[in-house]
Amino acid sequence: MSALDIQYQDVKRALAEVQRRLTELERHGEESTRNGDESHASSQAAAAAATVDADGHVVEWAAGGSSSSLPSSTALLRQKLDAATRGIENMKAMARRESVSAAAKWNGLIRNLTQEARELTDSMNRFALRLKRRDDERRGIEVMRAETSVRIDELTHEQRSLRRSRQLMSEIHDTGADVLTDLQRQGDRLKGAYRKVLDMFNSLGISTQLLRLIDRQQFLERWIVYIAMALVTLLLL
Numbered sequence: 001m002s003a004l005d006i007q008y009q010d011v012k013r014a015l016a017e018v019q020r021r022l023t024e025l026e027r028h029g030e031e032s033t034r035n036g037d038e039s040h041a042s043s044q045a046a047a048a049a050a051t052v053d054a055d056g057h058v059v060e061w062a063a064g065g066s067s068s069s070l071p072s073s074t075a076l077l078r079q080k081l082d083a084a085t086r087g088i089e090n091m092k093a094m095a096r097r098e099s100v101s102a103a104a105k106w107n108g109l110i111r112n113l114t115q116e117a118r119e120l121t122d123s124m125n126r127f128a129l130r131l132k133r134r135d136d137e138r139r140g141i142e143v144m145r146a147e148t149s150v151r152i153d154e155l156t157h158e159q160r161s162l163r164r165s166r167q168l169m170s171e172i173h174d175t176g177a178d179v180l181t182d183l184q185r186q187g188d189r190l191k192g193a194y195r196k197v198l199d200m201f202n203s204l205g206i207s208t209q210l211l212r213l214i215d216r217q218q219f220l221e222r223w224i225v226y227i228a229m230a231l232v233t234l235l236l237l
Contacts, residue, residue: 003094004091004094004095004098004106007087007090007091007094008091008106008109008113010087011084011087011088011091011113012113014080014081014083014084014087015081015084015113015116015117015120017080018077018080018081018084018120018124019120021073021077021080022077022120022123022124022127025073025074025077025127026127074124074127074128074131077124078124081117081120081121081124084113084117085117088110088113088114088117091106091110091113092107092110094106095107095110
């Protein structure tokens with residue numbers, strides 16, 4: 001088997017592997033979108049790396065761990081596809097050294113490989129675009145959730161503040177009601193004391209009038225006695 005045949009087989013295997021892995025990623029991406037579980041899709045998406053020798057030949061496809069994310073898996077697939085493209089370029093250079101009939105045959109095969117690689121590139125670009133849109137939507141949802149969480153915390157804090165303010169107002173209202181009750185009681189006591197003072201003043205007024213009446217009565221009686229004594233004295237003389 002010639003070096004060109006080996007290169008052709010390596011490129012075919014690489015393109016087939018890229019197609020298979022891309023199909024798996026698309027399927028897992030759709031499942032992740034339906035189920036809303038991107039971590040499951042990430043754990044199922046296989047990472048892979050292309051190993052290329054000094055001549056640009058694809059040597060092997062090394063599968064990575066299952067914990068790789070979809071973006072990293074897409075980058076590794078693109079690396080694999082780039083390696084296959086370099087292999088196709090090597091085939092073009094090698095085909096030019098073949099005979100005319102062999103070169104024509106290989107040029108046809110190379111065109112098929114080039115078309116297949118181009119279609120895979122377009123598919124990967126579309127998938128990467130869908131993945132980016134989904135990631136943007138996910139980040140937007142996360143931002144909305146974060147903002148909603150912050151708003152909920154703010155509303156909770158405001159609710160607690162309002163509850164404390166309402167409790168403080170209730171305490172102030174109760175204190176004011178107690179003060180008004182005490183003032184009413186004091187007012188009732190002052191009214192009672194005021195009545196007692198009025199009664200005392202009234203009593204003092206009556207006593208003063210009575211004393212004045214007694215003084216006048218004594219004055220009159222004194223003069224009556226003096227006049228009677230004078231009359232008796234005149235009669236005796």
